[in-house]
Amino acid sequence: MNPAKLALFGHPVAHTLSPRIHKAFARDLGLSIDYQAIDVAPAEFAARLDGFAQAGGVGANVTLPLKEAAAGLCADLSPAAELAGAVNTLVRTDHGWHGDNTDGIGLLRDLTERHRLDLRGRRCLLLGAGGAARGVAPMLLEAGIDALVVVNRNPERADQLVDRLAQPGRVSSRYWKDLADIGDFELIINATSGGRSGGRLDLPFSMAAPRFAAVDLNYGEAAEEFLAWARTAKADAAVDGLGMLVEQAASAFERWFARRPDSEEIYTELRRESVHLHSGE
Secondary structure, eight states, X not given: OOOEEEEEXXXXXXXXXXXXXXXXXXXXXXXXXXEEEEEOOGGGHHHHHHHHXXXXXXXXXXXXXXXXXXXXXXXXXXHHHHHHTOOSEEEEETTEEEEEOOHHHHHHIIIIIISOOOOTXXXXXXXXXXXXXXXXXXXXXXXXXXXXXXXXXXXXXXXXXXXXXXXXXXXXXXXXXXXXXXXXXXXXXXXXXXXXXXXXXXXXXXXXXXXXXXXXXXXXGXXXXXXXXXXHTTOSEEEOSHHHHHHHHHHHHHHXXXXXXXXXXXXXXXXXHHHHXXXXX
16 A cells, blocks of 8 residues: 655745654554655745645645645635634645644643643733744634734734734734833743744843743744743743644644544654753763
8 A cells, every 4th residue: 555645845844853753653553654845935835735736645734934825725724724814734635625724722732731831811922923823823712811912023914813813802913113011921922933034033021921931833943042031031931832843743643544643752752852952962
């Protein structure tokens, strides 16, 4: 039997751990897959995705900066993807691509089950309004946060996300230049790609409540600057995106094969390697 043909589409993807994660899932469940990371510029994405389907592709993950574009290439969307306006998981059907978004559930599984964080009642600041932010914002609201403030360097993008969430009074947007004057937050989430592109965040410490949790949706080197800021601000918890990456991947795998893999073994393995890397071992 030929292996199931899967892929990750993004730009860039050289850093990605996704092939390793999904191959570990397949091995543990006794499945055969061919999972490739495909670096594709946004202008070429539609053609490359169509070629992948014609070559027998049955499923794919989508990462930055293609999540919103992927939504427009789907025959239909899950409720989560519809609300987010962004897709990170593609499933091939007889009618074309079915688009889903597992980012939000992946983040919640990591924060609430692995790190035991209770998100209920927290005032939350979401930095960024791109595909990653769109994927997690609806699930944060569902998890019971008290209020959500979205800040993006492009304010129109923040406004678009707020309009999509359609919860006036509970969800609002502010300008990036006003970060020092918008009060403090019990949950601060970095969903920007600044850590990947080399940009600096330059965040004020006044945003941090006396007790707060900080979460970066990036992992590895890309998360270091924000998490260093959080630790200096005396965060109760400073969490990178490695656990979210593994959990959203497990949910995507379940969409493809109707079997949910155990995510803890590969997470522990990757975390151990990350600790050793940062300690110089």
